[in-house]
Amino acid sequence: MKRMRWLIALVAVFSLFAAACGSDGDSSSDGGGDGGDTTDDTSSSGDDGDDGAMEEGGEVATDFGVDAENKVIRVGVNGDLTGPFAALVNEIVTGQEVYWEVFNENGGYKGWTVEMETLDSGYATDVGIQNYETLAQESEEGVLMITENTGSPITAAIAEDAADDNMLVIPLSWASLWPDPEFGATILEKQATYCVESINGVEWLSTQVDDPKLAILGRPGEYGEDGSAGAKIAAEELGIEIVYDGTGAVAGDDRTGVIAELTGSGANIVWTTLTPGELLDIFGNAVSQGFEATWSGNTPSFSYPVMMPSDFAAEFDKYYFQSAFNAPWGAPGTEVIVEEMTARRPDLNISDGYTVGWIEGIMAETLITAAIDAGDMTRENMVALATSGLEVDFMGLSAPQSWPNDYNDALVRSTWIFDVDAEAFNIIPMGEATPENPGSSGLIPLEQDYIGTVAADYVFDGPCIEPSS
Amino acid sequence: MEDLLLLAQASASTTFIQTLIKALALGSVYIMMGLGFVIIFKGTQVLNFAASALSMAGAMFMSILIADGGIPFLPFDNPLAPGDGETAGIPLWLLTIAITMVLAALFGLVIERLAIRPMIGQPLFAMAVITLGVEIAIRPFNIDATALEGRSLGVPWGAESWSLGDALVPKSYVAAIIMALIAGAIVIVFYRSRFGVAMRAVAFDQEAAMAQGINVARVFQIAWALGVALAALAGIAYGMAPFPPGGSVSQEIHPVLAFRVLPVIVLGGLDSVLGVLFGGFAIALAEVFAGQYLSQYGSTLGPGYSTIVPYVVMLIVLVVRPFGLFGTPEIRRV
Numbered sequence: 073m074k075r076m077r078w079l080i081a082l083v084a085v086f087s088l089f090a091a092a093c094g095s096d097g098d099s100s101s102d103g104g105g106d107g108g109d110t111t112d113d114t115s116s117s118g119d120d121g122d123d124g125a126m127e128e129g130g131e132v133a134t135d136f137g138v139d140a141e142n143k144v145i146r147v148g149v150n151g152d153l154t155g156p157f158a159a160l161v162n163e164i165v166t167g168q169e170v171y172w173e174v175f176n177e178n179g180g181y182k183g184w185t186v187e188m189e190t191l192d193s194g195y196a197t198d199v200g201i202q203n204y205e206t207l208a209q210e211s212e213e214g215v216l217m218i219t220e221n222t223g224s225p226i227t228a229a230i231a232e233d234a235a236d237d238n239m240l241v242i243p244l245s246w247a248s249l250w251p252d253p254e255f256g257a258t259i260l261e262k263q264a265t266y267c268v269e270s271i272n273g274v275e276w277l278s279t280q281v282d283d284p285k286l287a288i289l290g291r292p293g294e295y296g297e298d299g300s301a302g303a304k305i306a307a308e309e310l311g312i313e314i315v316y317d318g319t320g321a322v323a324g325d326d327r328t329g330v331i332a333e334l335t336g337s338g339a340n341i342v343w344t345t346l347t348p349g350e351l352l353d354i355f356g357n358a359v360s361q362g363f364e365a366t367w368s369g370n371t372p373s374f375s376y377p378v379m380m381p382s383d384f385a386a387e388f389d390k391y392y393f394q395s396a397f398n399a400p401w402g403a404p405g406t407e408v409i410v411e412e413m414t415a416r417r418p419d420l421n422i423s424d425g426y427t428v429g430w431i432e433g434i435m436a437e438t439l440i441t442a443a444i445d446a447g448d449m450t451r452e453n454m455v456a457l458a459t460s461g462l463e464v465d466f467m468g469l470s471a472p473q474s475w476p477n478d479y480n481d482a483l484v485r486s487t488w489i490f491d492v493d494a495e496a497f498n499i500i501p502m503g504e505a506t507p508e509n510p511g512s513s514g515l516i517p518l519e520q521d522y523i524g525t526v527a528a529d530y531v532f533d534g535p536c537i538e539p540s541s
Numbered sequence: 542m543e544d545l546l547l548l549a550q551a552s553a554s555t556t557f558i559q560t561l562i563k564a565l566a567l568g569s570v571y572i573m574m575g576l577g578f579v580i581i582f583k584g585t586q587v588l589n590f591a592a593s594a595l596s597m598a599g600a601m602f603m604s605i606l607i608a609d610g611g612i613p614f615l616p617f618d619n620p621l622a623p624g625d626g627e628t629a630g631i632p633l634w635l636l637t638i639a640i641t642m643v644l645a646a647l648f649g650l651v652i653e654r655l656a657i658r659p660m661i662g663q664p665l666f667a668m669a670v671i672t673l674g675v676e677i678a679i680r681p682f683n684i685d686a687t688a689l690e691g692r693s694l695g696v697p698w699g700a701e702s703w704s705l706g707d708a709l710v711p712k713s714y715v716a717a718i719i720m721a722l723i724a725g726a727i728v729i730v731f732y733r734s735r736f737g738v739a740m741r742a743v744a745f746d747q748e749a750a751m752a753q754g755i756n757v758a759r760v761f762q763i764a765w766a767l768g769v770a771l772a773a774l775a776g777i778a779y780g781m782a783p784f785p786p787g788g789s790v791s792q793e794i795h796p797v798l799a800f801r802v803l804p805v806i807v808l809g810g811l812d813s814v815l816g817v818l819f820g821g822f823a824i825a826l827a828e829v830f831a832g833q834y835l836s837q838y839g840s841t842l843g844p845g846y847s848t849i850v851p852y853v854v855m856l857i858v859l860v861v862r863p864f865g866l867f868g869t870p871e872i873r874r875v
Contacts, residue, residue: 154684156792156793158684158792159690159792292844320844321839321840321844322844322845323844323845323848324844324845324846324847324848324849325785325794325797325801325845325848326828326829326832326845326847326848327785327832327845328560328563328828328829328831328832328833328836328847329831329832329833329835329836329839329846329847330836330839331832332556332832332833332834332836333836333837333839347793348793349785349786349791349793349794352691352785352786352787352791353785353786353787353794356700356782356783356785356787357783359700359783360700360702360709360711360782360783361559361709362709377690377691378690378691378789378791378793379691379787380691381608381690381691381692381693381788381789382691382693382782382786382787382788382789383693383696383699383700383781383782383787383788383789384700384782384783384787384788387700499690
């Protein structure tokens with residue numbers, strides 16, 4: 073027993089550490105601002121000895137992340153492969169991997185092929201910043217552009233460096249900050265923002281009940297605040313009473329307080345901007361206490377691989393509608409994805425996540441091929457092309473998009489609404505799917521490219537949230 | 542007016558009952574996990590920082606046995622598993638829990654043999670750090686097994702509740718309380734057995750125990766086997782709906798369970814079974830009741846304030862009684 077005193081102290085220190093770790097704050101690092109390398113020398117250098125590449129009589133200027141000799145373009149992924157959003161992100165990354173496999177096997181573009189460098193951030197901002205610095209290095213070991221960067225906190229932390237480095241970044245985050253040229257100069261927001269998604273989602277929810285009374289549940293940080301901000305805009309514009317505003321209230325491992333406030337609020341519609349685990353906890357406990365309302369929330373509050381195996385699948389079917397940015401597995405427009413994914417990854421389960429990876433690939437390919445055609449594949453020219461009004465056609469997977477230097481013009485205002493169908497849920501390996509049994513994520517499109525009255529006309533002053541410092 | 546008052550009172554009592562049951566159920570999970578900590582500490586003087594990963598691994602074993610119809614680490618089918626699309630009945634489910642605990646105990650024996658026993662005689666701090674290493678080593682298994690999906694625990698009653706007046710009492714909460722009471726009773730009986738006395742003797746003075754003919758290595762083995770089995774039981778109980786994982790093993794939620802239990806063992810005393818029983822309920826009552834009844838002050842207290850309550854209690858106890866309410870005080874020669 074003699075050494076118990078230090079052990080007690082050790083336990084206490086560990087407990088406090090655990091409490092701090094478990095508080096779930098989306099603390100964006102403030103260390104990313106000026107930590108990057110000096111990047112003023114990234115100007116086009118097409119006349120350097122080995123920077124140019126001859127192609128069908130044309131020379132392509134390159135600088136970083138491009139092996140001109142072998143005509144290989146490196147793109148990077150800074151993804152959460154092991155953290156809280158790993159379930160979704162792994163599938164998205166796989167989708168993008170297959171996209172480039174198909175691209176390369178079809179001969180690439182004018183002989184150029186794409187190689188993907190994938191790093192795991194675990195959704196830790198400090199690791200994400202380190203990964204960014206690895207991907208942004210100014211050599212062939214770096215990448216031409218980052219085709220996926222998971223999470224609002226990490227994207228916010230690298231945004232300034234990315235602008236300095238002329239590094240295009242496709243965020244796996246729909247924060248309303250990214251279309252702002254002042255903040256996300258090289259961050260290519262894809263699809264709608266969380267804020268717009270919330271505006272559409274709340275408007276749609278309000279049409280499902282009489283006399284809507286809204287409860288808002290959001291976690292701290294850009295993601296939660298952005299989604300909640302959109303819900304409030306919709307409520308204000310539509311005259312919906314907000315009976316519980318839980319913006320930033322969902323933190324920590326015990327959510328009894330939030331559940332108490334929600335169930336006692338009298339809400340009949342609930343908008344959530346949470347992680348799947350948080351939603352499962354709050355939804356499950358609220359339903360178990362007899363709380364009845366119509367629920368929906370920002371992507372990825374609801375994750376079918378997490379929710380459907382739970383004991384609340386039937387309740388999600390009854391009460392929850394998923395908001396989304398693009399088509400689910402098997403919906404019209406996804407035929408090519410289904411075919412290629414099934415042929416190349418037959419052992420993997422069907423997933424809606426592959427579509428997102430495919431969309432990232434389409435964005436990157438559009439930019440890369442335009443740069444090749446322009447004869448300038450420097451990072452600087454990639455940024456110039458992206459902001460030139462170049463439009464990306466997602467072939468029905470999502471609304472077409474361009475990135476002009478105007479906040480309102482750059483916004484995509486359409487989202488999708490899915491019904492949750494627990495009976496239809498049937499995740500099977502892609503190779504086992506048949507026309508009679510194609511498998512399903514249990515998400516059935518109710519509204520495709522839905523634009524509510526508020527989202528259609530709303531003029532934004534800028535992002536719905538301030539970036540956290 | 543009188544009707545409204547009666548309605549409000551009824552609503553308040555319903556809320557109280559639901560809150561009380563939730564707190565007792567959460568306390569029961571804390572107790573099962575805390576007993577695992579105490580058994581290992583009493584037997585080996587090592588604080589098991591791998592408890593979270595071991596608990597989640599145990600829940601994973603259960604999911605593999607009952608939902609996948611397999612056997613952990615082995616390429617065989619579980620002959621007792623229910624058929625595709627079927628749910629196990631309660632007897633089969635309870636039997637599977639017992640099998641899971643046996644597998645977890647075996648897992649504990651392996652860990653003890655490979656990671657702990659080579660450290661015998663080394664500073665206790667080093668042994669505690671080794672358990673941290675074990676936690677990190679087991680995580681990849683847990684993550685690989687759960688990263689892409691929640692894993693069902695096949696709970697026969699799912700998310701069903703009983704009605705108690707207007708209050709809804711989840712069956713899983715009652716099950717967790719019963720599981721904890723049984724586990725606590727077994728541990729108390731165990732410590733009164735011959736082997737339990739030997740374990741306490743080893744905890745008090747290893748050399749003296751060896752001189753009395755006690756097999757210290759065996760005590761270490763049993764302590765780890767029991768400790769890991771109890772952690773697995775806690776992981777399974779915590780997975781039942783409407784506990785946060787909602788009837789599944791969750792990569793997001795399960796890994797932090799053991800850390801939530803640390804205030805329990807500090808409050809009760811690291812080496813006290815009775816302390817864990819008291820501390821588990823006390824901490825959970827404080828946490829859940831604070832969450833429920835202070836929720837209107839959430840904007841003042843801050844988001845997630847109820848999560849902090851156990852640590853506040855822990856700090857107060859540390860100041861007043863550094864060895865916990867039921868722990869053995871350190872005796873120093875001066």
